[in-house]
Amino acid sequence: MATAIPPNRVLTSRHDAELAQEVLTKLGEPDGYLSVGSSRVEAQNVPAEVRRLIEHVLHSVAAGATVTISAVPAELTTSAAASLLGVSRPTLMKLIHGGQLATHKVGAHHRLLASDLHDFLLRRQRRERATFDELRDLLED
Template sequence: MKLDSRDRVLANDREQMLAAQVLDQLSGPDGALAVTRHEAVSPLPVEVGRLLQHVLDVVARGGTVTVGSVPEVLTTTTAAGFLGVSRPTLMRMVDNGELPSHKVGTHTRLKASDVYAALRARRARERAAYQELMDLEDGD
């Protein structure tokens, strides 16, 4: 496995095969993840296990996994990029009270958790609208 300058994990064929094997072993009824250190076994939290299973699935299928970090506080430009909207649209959302923000001097800043919550809420609305369309289609 080789890391490039963007922290992308580039798995070779053998590593893809190994990822698939580990994923198969984890998909059984007792597929809980654990860490063994000095003969002591410590189970991993379920959330961490799901994350690792997702990574293994992507690697097994030959996909690319990008590892990055997001600061707790975002600029308006960065927040707009995460939401897939323009900065003026983001500022309207802030002004309308749709998205909490705070000022650092004269600059508007947003908590990453608030931005992700807004993104999740928008995706939920989109899924609900799509389901409504599908229900209408099924009714014809």
């Protein structure tokens, strides 16, 4: 029996990896850019965040990895938010009750905005980097 490949998953070949590496090399040049156009429409540069995403996919393809893409809804349940943050739901609830994450209620249930989770992750990453820098400075002394 044949196994169907989900539409959000891309299996790559060696040839795909080589092409992805070529594109990444061109994008890495000082005058490298990524644009989209057609024979009827003038090419337009891709927005910076989309370019970053495409570059990430290209790096994965160049490494021979299978790429899976999924979308995150604008509003998340606490279970989905906990999964995205890599924490348990009880830990997420502590963050919510501690005021570290904003929520709104739908009936009796908390909902979180994906943009708030993104901001939280950026703040957490900055704190972790600052802590790492402090530790490194202490070890160098």
